Amino acid sequence: MLDRFSDGLQSVINTLLGARGKGRHPIKSLLAGSWLGHPLHPLITDIAIGGVTLAAICDAIWLIFPQAAVWAPRAAEVTLIVGVLGMLGSFFTGWSDWSDTYGKERTTGVIHGLLNSFTLVLVIIAIVFSLLDPTGKSMAAAVLTFISFALLSYTSYLGGDLVFKDGTNVNHTAWEHGSDTFERVGSLSDFPDGQLKRVEVDGVPVVVVNLGGKVYALAATCTHAGGPLDEGTLESGVCVRCPWHGSRFRLRDGKVVDGPATVAEPVYDVQISDGVVSLKRR
Numbered sequence: 493m494l495d496r497f498s499d500g501l502q503s504v505i506n507t508l509l510g511a512r513g514k515g516r517h518p519i520k521s522l523l524a525g526s527w528l529g530h531p532l533h534p535l536i537t538d539i540a541i542g543g544v545t546l547a548a549i550c551d552a553i554w555l556i557f558p559q560a561a562v563w564a565p566r567a568a569e570v571t572l573i574v575g576v577l578g579m580l581g582s583f584f585t586g587w588s589d590w591s592d593t594y595g596k597e598r599t600t601g602v603i604h605g606l607l608n609s610f611t612l613v614l615v616i617i618a619i620v621f622s623l624l625d626p627t628g629k630s631m632a633a634a635v636l637t638f639i640s641f642a643l644l645s646y647t648s649y650l651g652g653d654l655v656f657k658d659g660t661n662v663n664h665t666a667w668e669h670g671s672d673t674f675e676r677v678g679s680l681s682d683f684p685d686g687q688l689k690r691v692e693v694d695g696v697p698v699v700v701v702n703l704g705g706k707v708y709a710l711a712a713t714c715t716h717a718g719g720p721l722d723e724g725t726l727e728s729g730v731c732v733r734c735p736w737h738g739s740r741f742r743l744r745d746g747k748v749v750d751g752p753a754t755v756a757e758p759v760y761d762v763q764i765s766d767g768v769v770s771l772k773r774r
Contacts, residue, residue, distance in 0.1 A: 498602050505591040511752075517738060521751030523588040531661050531754050533589050536581035537651070541644060543575020544615060548641040551634040558629075565629045568637065569622045572615055579612045589661055592717060592737050592752060597658035604650040611643040663755045664718040665711045668696045670760065670773030680767045683707065688732065690722035693771050697722070698760055700769070701743060703729050708743040709760035709771050715739075716753035 509520045525532030547568040554564035586608065590601040618636035625633070654660040671694035683689050683702035690712050691698050697712035699722040710732065712722045719736030727733055731740040731749050739753035746757035760771040 494599060494602065498598055501602070502591045502598075505587055509588060509591070511591070511738065516750050517752070520588055523585045524752040525585075525754045526748050526751030529748075529754060529756070531589070533582060533585040533661070534651075534655075536578055536585055537648075539578025540575050540582050541578075541648060543571045543573075543578055544637065544641050544644050546571040547575060547637050551637050554629070555634065565622065565627075565633075568634070569619065572619050572622070572637065576612070576615055576619065579608070579615065583609060583612060589752070593660060597654055597660045600650055600654055600658065601660070604647050604654065607643055607647045607650075611640050611647065614640045614643070661716075663715050665713050665715050665755075665758050668711060668713065668758065670694055670696045670698075670711075670758065672772060674761075674763050674770035674772045676768055676770045678769055680705070680707070680764060680769055683769065686726060686729070688722045688724065688726055690720070691771075693760065693773070696773075698771060699732065700771075701726060701732070703743075707762045707764065707769060709762055710741060710743065710746050711758040711760075714753060715755040715757055716751075721757070 509517065509523070511517045511520045521527065523532060525535070550564040550568035550571065553561045554568070586605055590598070590605055593601050614636050618633040618640065621630045621636065622633040655662065675693050677691040677693060677700065680702065683700055685702050685704060687701070689700050691700055698709050699712040701708045710721065712720060714721055714734040714736065716734065716739050717736055719734040721732050721734055721741070724735045725733045727740065731742055733740045734753070737752055738750065739748065740750040741747065741753070741757045742749050746759040748754065748756055759774045761774050763770045
């Protein structure tokens with residue numbers, strides 16, 4: 493049942509983000525953090541977690557020292573509002589990232605996302621209670637803040653599982669070191685013009701493209717989710733597009749042209765001598 497729900501939700505999200513076609517994916521690239529060179533979601537979650545945590549601390553101080561800490565409820569209100577802004581950003585970036593997941597990480601991710609969405613609603617209700625209370629000292633708001641903090645702590649734990657156990661949104665070429673010296677990979681004639689061809693350099697998969705005698709080489713593993721770039725498509729003789737989620741990388745320097753990838757592809761220097769092509773990690 494959860495799988496069917498996830499299938500439908502991923503389809504809706506990717507349709508809304510315009511990530512179904514073969515063209516550019518500007519909204520998904522924006523939410524992924526392609527422009528930043530770093531995933532955007534974890535950056536924004538710090539704002540959400542920090543805001544709710546500070547609000548819970550302020551409410552605890554008010555409950556312990558109700559006479560001395562008359563400032564605390566208003567401080568909690570302000571930090572909750574900041575937290576909501578972070579949670580809204582996390583909502584959009586998180587669901588966008590989740591739309592590319594599979595298997596166990598998808599299951600964990602949908603629970604993580606649904607609980608965070610529910611927490612967002614609770615925090616908004618807490619803010620409303622606080623704003624409607626003329627004294628600014630709403631016990632209902634404080635209780636909802638504590639519940640929200642507990643839920644957010646648990647969902648943060650799930651988020652840690654997604655990254656550190658399942659490897660979601662990590663750079664899939666981080667442990668591919670390649671060769672520090674030029675290694676022969678074949679003759680120039682082995683690489684037909686305008687075709688993507690997979691080779692190995694010191695045990696690392698590399699995709700090679702021959703464009704009229706000018707040879708380019710990038711790591712063949714997509715940094716976003718590990719897709720095989722050699723099974724992708726060459727676009728305008730400038731970029732290679734990943735076959736899994738459509739990320740595009742520039743051949744000459746590996747730079748991300750279109751997301752959801754955020755990390756550039758490792759580039760290999762090319763040496764051609766007497767018709768022999770050799771590569772080494774740049």
